Amino acid sequence: MTGVTRQVAETEGLTDVELAARLRMTLGRLSRRLRQHGPQTLTSSQASTLASVETLGPVRLGDLAAAEGVSAPTQSRLVASLEAQALLRRTPDVDDRRATLLEITPEGRRQLEQLRTERSAFLVERLGTLSPAQRAALVSALDVLEDLAET
Template sequence: MKQYLKEKISDNQLDLKTAIVLNKAIRTFKPYEAKAAKEHGLTPTQFSVLETLYSKGELRIQDLIEKMLATSGNMTVVIRNMVRDGWISRTCDPKDRRSFFLKLTPAGRRKIEEVLPDHIDSIVEALSILEDGEKEDLIQILKKFKNL
């Protein structure tokens, strides 16, 4: 290994270890986050669409994508399939014919209300390893990443 690379690694050990531990924690947490959706026959993206519309109400497609931090290419297919399955409806924005609003149908509302309690239980289970103060600290630490 080249000397400058050894020095760079040595000088940045704490940052590198922090990144590794953070990524391992995310990989460990992800299955808990996806567990309920999978058990109820939903993809994580479908669950996110249902949950976002449930908590935020009717949204323009672009606003939904932004709130979910999703890509528009994948969302087009997901939305089309969810409309086909009767979980969400799509209506044209009267102020902008190029825009569409999405909202839950009664079937979509029933589906998310069926899944959400199990999802909450999974999240609570995963985070049970932390005390309340540690959760508050973690929230404050992770919020700092918003500024990157």
């Protein structure tokens, strides 16, 4: 029995609860493995904050906290640590002089790109160990995983 055939046979009899638990455990393990690769200068929360600021562009602290799903005080501590490393900076909000916006710095972009490059290299290495059938199964599963992530 090939790895793909064995996986299909193993999952056909799973309940939704069992499948959810297996998926959660597997994604958690993969996520931990990925976090081990790349610059160790950033925590996962700092990397997530930096990536959100990059994506959102200049953003207010409250809006960033909402996007990250954390409280404003927690986000404020994360931002302060990233500012101390010169990875984020505050700029005045031209539309509201009382407010400031957060922007990623060139060094922040460099570190984020390095993190992504090293984590992608780890995945490329692991993908190279897959058989053609496993790669095809992964490609098919990606559509489903992307749908799960969107809902």
